[in-house]
Amino acid sequence: MKGYQRICALIIIIFLASVALQSCARTRGLQEYRKDIFALDTWVNIRIYAGKEGPDILDKAIRRIEEIENRMSVTIPDSDVSRINSNAGKQPVKVHDDTFEVIKKALEYAEISNGAFDITIYPIVKLWGITSEHPRVPSDAEIRDKLRFVDYRNVVLDEDEKTVYLKKPGMGIDLGAIAKGYAADEVARILREEGVVHALINMGGNMVAMGGKPNGQPWRIGIQDPRAEGARRHIAVVEVVDGSVVSSGDYERYIVDIYQKTGKRYHHIFDPSTGYPANSGLMATTVVAPNSIDADALSTTVFVMGAKKGLELVDKMEGIEALAITFDKKIYTSRGLQGKLIVTDKEYELQP
């Protein structure tokens, strides 16, 4: 019965081939797992592709975020940061290695930006209270008074003892412009250690792409429309494999002055040289970098410095790209981003 055998063989071959094709399409047994939590004062969403151990890996990542929050939050009374602030002008405070690392990085960015990025802005942040329940527009005198305490050069680090000391009483630090980036990098590190290859981390708008998508394509990250109010709507797209994309802007947290009826928008990113919300002609900035801590710190830095100076700074840095969106809806980019940014909203005009 030779014909019969051949038929059998063929059917088996077709069957095996289709099974092989199927499993390719289903990305080798990987499944998508997602987790949403509220932490670090923002929404956190983690999406990973993993086997059955997926939920455990996510839990581990979440625990690390909570650990970072407990150490670096300025509103948690016994955090490292709160202890540093309450001991300002009194004594150095011993902190965890991660807190030390983040503060050290923050001071590096203060140095290279000539103080445009400055974590000692906290007395000003507190005075305005933009993110608090009772925000207000303070007087010039009040701002000048608090500005005396803003100077990153008065933060003293002791590398051996892992201590941080603020020289003047009344000083304070706020890691809000850098801690989310650090936390996102830490999540990525944990995922990598657990063998995850494809993941997308959203730490309150700070994006980290790990690998590409399971189907081999790059992750497509949208750039937020700075005037979309409550909508998550993009005006442009960047494609990323292994990297972080972070945006900062006047749209994130702001108050509108209704008391003096000026209708002026006061947002949460302060210029350390004036004590007022940064007014450099920008609505938003986005930084693309290998590590989220750099993207996070630099998105604030570029926002404060403005399009020209900010993008010049980024152009000097290896592997880091940025864009800046002006009030007249023009998008300026660093050199390396030209040709890579896909503008999807016709109202916005990419500048050469």
Next chain:
Amino acid sequence: MRMPIKVGDLVVYFFAAALIVVGLLGMYVMGTESSDKNVVIEVKGKEVYSCRIYKDMAPVEFRVDAGDGQYNIVLITYEEVRIKEANCPDQVCVKSGPIRFAGQAIVCLPHRVVVKITAGQGETPDVDDIAS
């Protein structure tokens, strides 16, 4: 010794070839058929409504009941999705305007309502997420 081609063999080869063609065609059709987008509406994290958006569909007006008399009226057309009206205090969701692409969303924080566009099965979303 050369074997003559048998009729039975030919039938089997033809059958196999036909099977492959039909399979590929099926994959292609399935792939394009489901390439539409979906609208998903959530209240307090729970899905309360979802629908497919496709060319030539009739516009949908969905009233989201967020509890305690709170509501958001969502207008869904093939071109765009927006919140037409709501009785939330800040009106941010109404002012935020329309969304059009998979991966985008409108959020009404006071009512904890999320209206999002997701990609259809097997389709690439316009964006995977948004850096905001």
